[in-house]
Amino acid sequence: MGLRRFILKRVLLTIPILFGVSVVTFGLVHLTPGDPIDVLVSFNPDVGPAQEAQLRERYGYDLPIWEQYIRWIGNVLQGDFGPVITRAGVSVNDVIAARLPETIALGLFGWAFAIIIAIPTGIYAAVRKGELGDHVSRFAALSGISIPNFWLGLMLILFGALVFNIWPVLPPRESLLDPKTLWFLVMPGLTIGTASASTMMRIMRSSMAEEINKEYVTAARAKGLPERTVVLKHVLRNSLISVTTVAAFLTANIVAGSVVVEVVFSWPGLGREFVTAITSREINLILAITLFTGFALVLANLLADIVYAVLDPRIRYD
Amino acid sequence: MSTQRGRIQISGFDTERVTEREPLSEWTSDTSGTTEGRWARAWRQFRHDRTAMIGLYVVTAMVLLTIFARPMEIAGVTVQPISLAPYDPENILYLQDPSVGRYDAPSLAPFHPMGTDASGRDMFSRVLVGGRASISIGFVVVFLTAGFGLVYGAVSGYYGGWVDEVMMRIVDTVFAFPALVLALVIIAILGGGYWQLVAAFVFPGWAGYARLIRGEILSVKENEYVTAAQALGARDRSVIFRHVVPNAIAPLIVQASLSIGTVVIGVAALGFLGLGFPPGTPEWGTMLDATRETIIQGPGGSIPWWATVFPGGAIFIFVMAMNMIGDGVNDALDAQSNVDVGQGGAN
Numbered sequence: 001m002g003l004r005r006f007i008l009k010r011v012l013l014t015i016p017i018l019f020g021v022s023v024v025t026f027g028l029v030h031l032t033p034g035d036p037i038d039v040l041v042s043f044n045p046d047v048g049p050a051q052e053a054q055l056r057e058r059y060g061y062d063l064p065i066w067e068q069y070i071r072w073i074g075n076v077l078q079g080d081f082g083p084v085i086t087r088a089g090v091s092v093n094d095v096i097a098a099r100l101p102e103t104i105a106l107g108l109f110g111w112a113f114a115i116i117i118a119i120p121t122g123i124y125a126a127v128r129k130g131e132l133g134d135h136v137s138r139f140a141a142l143s144g145i146s147i148p149n150f151w152l153g154l155m156l157i158l159f160g161a162l163v164f165n166i167w168p169v170l171p172p173r174e175s176l177l178d179p180k181t182l183w184f185l186v187m188p189g190l191t192i193g194t195a196s197a198s199t200m201m202r203i204m205r206s207s208m209a210e211e212i213n214k215e216y217v218t219a220a221r222a223k224g225l226p227e228r229t230v231v232l233k234h235v236l237r238n239s240l241i242s243v244t245t246v247a248a249f250l251t252a253n254i255v256a257g258s259v260v261v262e263v264v265f266s267w268p269g270l271g272r273e274f275v276t277a278i279t280s281r282e283i284n285l286i287l288a289i290t291l292f293t294g295f296a297l298v299l300a301n302l303l304a305d306i307v308y309a310v311l312d313p314r315i316r317y318d
Numbered sequence: 319m320s321t322q323r324g325r326i327q328i329s330g331f332d333t334e335r336v337t338e339r340e341p342l343s344e345w346t347s348d349t350s351g352t353t354e355g356r357w358a359r360a361w362r363q364f365r366h367d368r369t370a371m372i373g374l375y376v377v378t379a380m381v382l383l384t385i386f387a388r389p390m391e392i393a394g395v396t397v398q399p400i401s402l403a404p405y406d407p408e409n410i411l412y413l414q415d416p417s418v419g420r421y422d423a424p425s426l427a428p429f430h431p432m433g434t435d436a437s438g439r440d441m442f443s444r445v446l447v448g449g450r451a452s453i454s455i456g457f458v459v460v461f462l463t464a465g466f467g468l469v470y471g472a473v474s475g476y477y478g479g480w481v482d483e484v485m486m487r488i489v490d491t492v493f494a495f496p497a498l499v500l501a502l503v504i505i506a507i508l509g510g511g512y513w514q515l516v517a518a519f520v521f522p523g524w525a526g527y528a529r530l531i532r533g534e535i536l537s538v539k540e541n542e543y544v545t546a547a548q549a550l551g552a553r554d555r556s557v558i559f560r561h562v563v564p565n566a567i568a569p570l571i572v573q574a575s576l577s578i579g580t581v582v583i584g585v586a587a588l589g590f591l592g593l594g595f596p597p598g599t600p601e602w603g604t605m606l607d608a609t610r611e612t613i614i615q616g617p618g619g620s621i622p623w624w625a626t627v628f629p630g631g632a633i634f635i636f637v638m639a640m641n642m643i644g645d646g647v648n649d650a651l652d653a654q655s656n657v658d659v660g661q662g663g664a665n
Contacts, residue, residue: 020491028500032507142645146638148583150590151630154606158623256496260587274499275591278506290503294494301494 006309014302021294022076026069029287037061040085072287081288086280092288095273100292103269106262107254109189114197114250119243122204126239127231129209137201144198149257153191153264160187188265192257196250200243207242211235241311248297248304255293360650370646376639380449380632387446403443404429407600410437424624433624435605437598444600445628451512451601452589453636456582459519464574466520467527468563474528475535476558486532492525498584505593515594519581530573534566541565568651576644579637586633605629 037056041047047055056062060071075082081092121141125134211217212235220230259271266272270289277285364370383402390398424433424441432441474485492500501518508514538544539562547557588594589603597604606629 016487017490017494020487021494024491024495025503028503028507142641143634143638146579146634146641148586148590148630148633148637150587150603151606151626151634154626154630158621158626161621162623252496256498259498259502260591263591274502275593278502278593281506286503286506290495290499293496293499297496298494 003309003313007306010302010305010309014298017298018295021298022073022291023069025287025290025294026072027065029283029290030065030068032281032283037085076291082284084282084285086282092284095285096270096288096292099268099270099273102267103258103262103271106185106188106192106258106267106269107251109185110192110196110254110257111250113189113193114200117193117197118200118204122201122239123208123231123236125201125205126208126212134205138205141198141201141205144194145202147194149191149195150260150264152194153188153261156187156191157264184265188261188267191264192254192261195257196253199246199250199253203243203246204239207239208235211238241308244304244307244311247307248301251300252297255296360647364646364650367646367649369642370649373639373642373646376635377643380636380639381453383446384449384453387443387450403440403446405440405443407439407444407447408598410439423622432628433622435625441624441628444605445602445632447600448602448605448629449632449636451515451595451599452582452585452603452633455512455515455519455585456578456640458516459523459581460574460578462516462520463523463577464527464570467524468531468567468570470524471528471531472535472558472563472566475532476539476554476562478536482532486529489525489528492522493529495522497522497580498587501584501588502591502593505588510588510594510596515585515588518588519584523577523581526577527570527573530569531563531566534569535562538562538565572644572648572651575647576641579640579644582633582637582640602629602633 037052037059040055041052053062060068063071072082079093081096084090084092084095121137125137128134212231217230217235220234221227258269259274261267262269262272263275270292273285274289276282277289385398386400387403388401388407389396424431430440430442432445435441435444470485470489474482497519500522501515504518504521505514508517535558544557544561547561552560585594586601586603586606589599589601590606592604592607595601595604597607606626
């Protein structure tokens with residue numbers, strides 16, 4: 001199978017998954033007791049039963065569920081996620097437009113942090129296998145995957161407050177591109193990236209350690225290449241392939257992490273909005289954010305598979 | 319070397335001399351009967367893994383501490399009368415004893431080794447009891463998800479074809495969401511509580527096991543003993559669960575031991591977000607939720623670090639010990655699995 005055909009097949013395979021994602025999202029969210037109209041009515045006690053029925057008809061909540069689904073998915077495909085019922089005049093699109101960049105900035109920062117820490121440490125640990133540095137970095141990685149991210153965040157805040165008397169929590173501010181906000185990205189970014197950095201470091205170490213015993217490495221050494229070239233040119237390239245296989249999985253970790261970390265650091269992103277939406281039962285918002293994460297991960301998986309196929313031609317022949 | 323027609327005689331090999339000589343090793347035809355089973359060998363290796371054994375001791379100790387922290391009753395009958403915790407974790411102490419305040423610092427006399435919390439409750443007692451929900455949910459969820467995933471993956475992989483295709487697309491769909499996001503949506507449907515949290519983590523959790531077991535089954539299925547069992551007329555169910563599954567189960571056990579910690583963190587994360595249990599419940603995550611505001615503001619200028627450090631530290635130590643066990647199990651069973659297949663937990 002050529003690369004082009006592989007990509008085409010892989011892209012076609014994602015279509016039923018995207019459909020499944022939308023059905024699961026819609027089905028689950030519509031199992032929640034009560035619809036947005038109930039919420040709305042509970043906020044305005046003077047709305048009578050007649051008006052309630054009228055509202056339900058207007059938003060289509062009186063239709064059978066499959067018809068509601070078709071209406072919803074039709075609107076979503078046209079880029080309209082509906083209104084935020086409990087906030088007058090605000091649409092879900094507005095909320096997402098305002099919050100998504102914040103979450104993406106945080107996620108990218110976490111990713112960058114993870115890569116910068118994990119790759120060099122992984123190489124170091126694999127080359128110095130069994131030595132003190134290896135033991136220390138392995139212990140650090142084990143701690144990193146074991147520490148709850150919300151607690152790590154709280155401890156960083158506590159540490160900053162007790163020792164340096166600084167509050168790394170966002171004050172009201174202007175824009176994301178302001179250089180000052182970059183400073184406030186450091187601690188949440190670190191918190192969100194720690195688990196991914198640790199996982200990636202563990203994978204890097206074990207795949208490097210496996211590659212380094214292969215015959216092509218012996219061959220490269222035998223022709224007199226310096227050890228540095230052998231490790232950084234030959235071994236590293238092949239180990240990086242195994243890191244790409246978990247890239248999508250790590251993205252999922254960062255997406256899930258953003259929910260918790262944004263709450264800890266009061267970061268105004270989509271994750272914190274999600275928790276608010278759940279406590280206030282804001283159905284349209286829950287639908288949109290769940291769908292967003294699902295789509296984002298399906299695409300991340302697709303991308304990871306394609307990168308993998310480009311890097312390692314063997315897997316295309318299945 | 320002398321050769322007869324159709325026979326090869328090897329010179330220098332004297333059968334009688336070999337059978338009559340002194341044995342070269344301890345081996346005799348009797349000792350070969352007691353070869354060590356796979357599980358016995360794995361356990362022996364695990365026992366020599368110092369890190370893993372430390373993890374096992376820590377987990378056992380913590381489980382025992384939470385069980386014996388306060389007496390337990392099932393349907394009105396006391397099944398566990400011992401009480402290690404000095405105070406009732408729900409008891410607001412300053413109502414009886416005016417000398418106890420909100421956020422008292424840790425002290426040994428009066429005995430509050432972890433201080434008191436925002437409502438003047440003894441932190442030490444709360445931390446001891448606080449593991450009950452998270453730890454037991456961790457074990458229950460992993461048991462249920464691994465069991466369901468095992469059956470699902472085995473059926474899918476064994477039958478193959480369009481059954482497999484449909485079943486695996488369902489797995490792909492569940493996999494498209496981070497576990498924590500699905501758990502949040504399910505808590506939004508069901509509300510908080512013990513079994514609600516179990517459901518919230520079972521729903522997204524089984525897919526990873528299903529995918530793992532299916533892959534194993536696909537490779538085990540090719541073995542000749544499976545064909546032999548089928549040829550002898552064994553029914554599908556018996557072939558799957560008697561011949562195929564036992565040979566595919568090692569990675570599942572590794573995975574299960576590594577996921578307990580992930581679920582414990584997930585449960586605590588929901589508690590922290592205020593969605594797991596009612597506020598004030600002695601549960602590690604929920605206790606941290608209560609401290610979140612005070613840590614940022616600091617009542618009266620001072621910061622009650624103990625209210626944050628101890629409950630979170632308990633989660634951290636438990637999960638770390640659990641992961642040490644998981645790594646040990648992985649090495650002992652020699653299953654190549656470095657990645658947690660359940661994705662997007664809370665850690």
